Amino acid sequence: MNLAGRWTLGVGLAVAAWLVISVTPDHREHTAAPVPVPATIGESVEASGMTVTVTGVRMTDGLQPPGGSPISGRWVVVDLAVISRDSDLEDPVGGVGLQLNDTLITSSDLIYREQRIDGFQLRTGLVVSGSILFQIAPDAPLGDATVMIGRRSSDDVGVWSGDQVQLVVDLGAIPLETDLSFEAPTVRAP
Structure with missing residues (x-):
């Protein structure tokens, strides 16, 4: 092959690579739109390599950590209770949010005993149980809200890995408790 043919081939390959890059969707587009996995209270569902069971949703006007x-x-x-199905998961539980009235509320950074369930590294065969806390505005209208649980694959708010457990709950139908106590997360064998 002569020099002109080599240059033509090189430029042609560069143009082809540019075309592939320009039509390939950005990876973040895939992680920002997880596959929803509907859940109900008390039902175990599988998503993102873990089994999640939401055991209850409560409302309170005060917490007692x-x-x-x-x-x-x-x-x-x-x-909730979470167990890794397949293997130790690199990304912890942390793709956690509450969608209420077109507002995404992330879990509270309230730390109790330096542990939060929405930061635990999951280990195969061990059940992590605990509570996830969301602080909502005192004047926010209550109604249907969606609890979203997945694995955190990024520090960006709203970015999850793969599947996402989604539980729709009517917050207006949940009785308001006063000074609710809750336990720190526990890890146990199933």
Whole structure:
């Protein structure tokens, strides 16, 4: 092959590579739109290499953390158990959110005993149980809200890995408790 043929081939390959790059969707587009997996309270569902069971959803006007001082405010408390199905998961539980009135609320950064269930590294065959806390505005209208649980694959808010457990709950139908106590996360064999 002569020099002109080599240059033509090189430029042609570069143009072909540019075309492939320009029509290939960005990876973030895939992680920002997870596949929803509908759930109900008490039902175990499989998503993102884990089995998730939401055992309850409660509302309170104040929290009593384990070993801590009471915290006022309007809170949604989601109790759940999570187990890794396949292997130790690199991404922890952390793709957690509450969609209420077109607003995505992330779980509270309230730390109790330096552990949060929505940051646990899952280990094969061990059940992690605990609560996820969402603080909502005192004047936010209550109605249908969607609890979203997945694995965090990025530090960006709203970015999840693969599947996402989604539980729709009517917050207006949940009785308001006062100074709700909850336990720190536990890890146990099934």
